[in-house]
Amino acid sequence: MRSSVPIAAWGGAEVFLPVSWNGQTLTFADLRFVADDADSREINAGFGLRHVADDGSFIVGGYGFLDRRRTPSGNFYTQSTAGAEFLTENWELRGNVYAPLSGEKTVSEDTLSEGVTLSGTGLVANLATETVTEKPMFGADLEVGAKAGFLKDTWFDETWVYGGVYHFDAANVQSMEGTRFRVETAPLEWLRLGAEAQHDTIRCETG
Numbered sequence: 001m002r003s004s005v006p007i008a009a010w011g012g013a014e015v016f017l018p019v020s021w022n023g024q025t026l027t028f029a030d031l032r033f034v035a036d037d038a039d040s041r042e043i044n045a046g047f048g049l050r051h052v053a054d055d056g057s058f059i060v061g062g063y064g065f066l067d068r069r070r071t072p073s074g075n076f077y078t079q080s081t082a083g084a085e086f087l088t089e090n091w092e093l094r095g096n097v098y099a100p101l102s103g104e105k106t107v108s109e110d111t112l113s114e115g116v117t118l119s120g121t122g123l124v125a126n127l128a129t130e131t132v133t134e135k136p137m138f139g140a141d142l143e144v145g146a147k148a149g150f151l152k153d154t155w156f157d158e159t160w161v162y163g164g165v166y167h168f169d170a171a172n173v174q175s176m177e178g179t180r181f182r183v184e185t186a187p188l189e190w191l192r193l194g195a196e197a198q199h200d201t202i203r204c205e206t207g
Contacts (some may be wrong), residue, residue, distance in 0.1 A: 010043075011035060014192075019047075026050045030063070036206075042069040046081070059087040067098075077102040077136050092145035092160070098168070100136030105131040137176070139168030158186040166200070176202045 012034035019027040032044040048063030065081035083096035111132045143164030151159050162182045169175035178200025186192045197207045 001145065022056075024052045030065070034046075039072045041069060044068075044081070050085075050087075057088065057149065059085075061085045061087070064080040071134060073107045073134060075105045075107070075134055077105075077134075079101075079136060084204070088109060090111055090147045090149065094145075095142045098137075098139040100138065102136055104133050104135040135173055137170040137172050137173070139166060141166035142178075143180070155187045156185050160184050176200050178203075 002033070012032060014033075015031045016192050017029040017031070019029055020025075020126050030044070030045075030046040030048060032042075032046075034040075036040040044065050044067045046063050046065035048061060050059050050061035052059050063082075063121050064083045065083075067079045067081055069079070070092075071077065078101040080099050080101060082099075083094060085092065085094040087093075103191070110132075112187050115137070131132055145160045145162040148159040148161055151157055160183070162180075164180045165178070166180065167175065178198055180196065180198035182194060182196035184192060184194040192195055195207075197205070199205050
């Protein structure tokens with residue numbers, strides 16, 4: 001889920017849980033938690049499937065997530081995510097679409113003075129209400145990844161570099177377009193580490 005609040009940095013954790021495997025088809029659960037220094041929190045719970053081609057040359061898969069996010073204003077939002085992936089030994093391609101399940105929510109309401117007018121022998125203050133709201137956005141992203149072949153036969157043989165683009169919009173709000181770059185490595189079979197940087201038209205740089 002996306003917020004128009006500037007964010008400087010974030011971190012998180014992910015747990016990948018295989019559910020079944022018959023030698024060619026894998027089903028799995030995926031749990032994620034993300035937090036940032038703007039007091040946002042997000043939990044993602046998903047389920048997916050991956051199928052290995054008969055000749056073993058590629059894998060195709062799909063997955064779905066239910067995402068729950070708390071914004072810095074204290075409001076909670078829910079969204080659904082659906083995605084597909086195409087994987088080979090040295091390349092990966094993924095695409096996702098995001099659909100909010102929560103509606104617009106009010107952050108604050110302030111009464112403002114628009115001036116004073118004369119009414120008979122008295123003065124009348126003209127007041128207006130300014131409402132600040134948060135609105136979930138529909139979106140999509142696309143990402144391609146390549147294995148860092150120059151690290152073959154080292155501790156970091158399973159290092160991947162990714163680049164992607166994303167777009168989010170909703171009625172009567174500024175759309176958001178951006179680019180993302182990230183690196184993942186797995187020095188141990190059970191441990192995967194990553195770093196990410198992105199830039200978009202609303203949040204500027206995050207990392």
